[in-house]
Amino acid sequence: VAALAFTCLERERLVGAGLAAELRAAMHRVRRRMVEVQGQDGFFGNVYSTPWAMQVFIATKTCRTQPAYGRAMAALLENLDAFTTAATMAQALPALHGRSYLDLATTQCREEPDTLTPIGPELPPEVSGNMTVRLVVECPERWCPQRQLYDQPVPAPAGASLLDVLRAAAAQGSSNFTFDTQETSQGPFLSRVLGLEARQQKRSYWQLLTAPSTSLQMGVADYRPSDGETLILRLSRW
Numbered sequence: 001v002a003a004l005a006f007t008c009l010e011r012e013r014l015v016g017a018g019l020a021a022e023l024r025a026a027m028h029r030v031r032r033r034m035v036e037v038q039g040q041d042g043f044f045g046n047v048y049s050t051p052w053a054m055q056v057f058i059a060t061k062t063c064r065t066q067p068a069y070g071r072a073m074a075a076l077l078e079n080l081d082a083f084t085t086a087a088t089m090a091q092a093l094p095a096l097h098g099r100s101y102l103d104l105a106t107t108q109c110r111e112e113p114d115t116l117t118p119i120g121p122e123l124p125p126e127v128s129g130n131m132t133v134r135l136v137v138e139c140p141e142r143w144c145p146q147r148q149l150y151d152q153p154v155p156a157p158a159g160a161s162l163l164d165v166l167r168a169a170a171a172q173g174s175s176n177f178t179f180d181t182q183e184t185s186q187g188p189f190l191s192r193v194l195g196l197e198a199r200q201q202k203r204s205y206w207q208l209l210t211a212p213s214t215s216l217q218m219g220v221a222d223y224r225p226s227d228g229e230t231l232i233l234r235l236s237r238w
């Protein structure tokens with residue numbers, strides 16, 4: 001996002017010649033760094049950060065000459081089913097159309113032919129039966145009474161989201177599990193677990209992981225655990 005902002009400042013001549021040259025040099029370094037860190041799978045970071053990175057090549061008009069961009073586009077097209085929420089789709093669509101957010105400034109929406117028709121959200125396929133997920137809550141902070149605050153099996157309908165699993169755990173009266181979420185543009189954000197609130201000022205958050213230690217790439221409402229999986233909610237720092 002910062003790289004896009006730099007390009008905007010330079011392109012719109014909002015800065016003097018000296019700073020413009022520095023911004024161009026910074027953009028060059030950013031692109032070189034992104035090419036260096038591109039994974040074997042073609043992604044810059046993960047599937048959700050890749051469209052952002054592609055927008056930088058688009059905005060700086062380097063996408064045609066940069067092979068890394070072509071590899072990223074191929075990887076993105078192979079993984080379109082990962083974009084299930086409005087927020088992630090909004091980040092991928094410009095890149096898929098070869099546009100960056102900077103193009104929005106000159107987009108004439110009034111000239112749109114208004115031919116878009118809303119479609120109902122595609123519901124995930126119905127899965128019958130039940131599953132059991134192990135839910136673990138970890139607090140590695142020094143002030144926590146113990147590192148592991150909760151460890152219980154939670155039965156839930158097969159195909160349920162992690163949010164459904166948390167609700168099922170809370171409904172299991174015997175285990176005293178509680179949680180809270182906050183609505184954000186990306187969907188519900190897990191803000192409090194077992195009465196412990198993650199605090200912005202302390203740069204702490206409830207990280208979602210699948211055992212042994214893979215950080216999830218989706219939020220509680222989108223991630224659908226499998227039968228037998230162990231999910232960890234860990235109070236972490238960013």
Ligand code: B12
Nearest residue numbers: 048049185186187188189190205207208216217218219238
């Ligand atoms: C900064 C950031 C964070 C910070 C936010 C705190 C802060 N004060 O800055 C922290 C480290 C806490 C964070 C956590 C997580 N994040 Co995050 N985060 C981002 C990032 C880089 C920028 C968001 C932002 O500032 N937007 C600009 C502001 C103005 O908009 P905003 O709507 O107010 O932003 C808020 C929400 O986005 C919210 N938020 C941040 N991440 C997430 C993730 C989810 C699922 C939800 C519902 C909300 C949310 O915090 C922001 C600040 O308050 C985005 C990347 C991106 N391209 O959007 C990833 C991103 C949104 N995060 C992502 C993920 C996966 C997570 C986690 C689920 C990771 C994990 N395994 O635990 C957790 C959320 C867990 C939970 N408790 O629910 C993914 C979401 C992908 C998806 N499929 O939806 C993104 C797109 C990164 C990526 N490429 O994988 N994140």
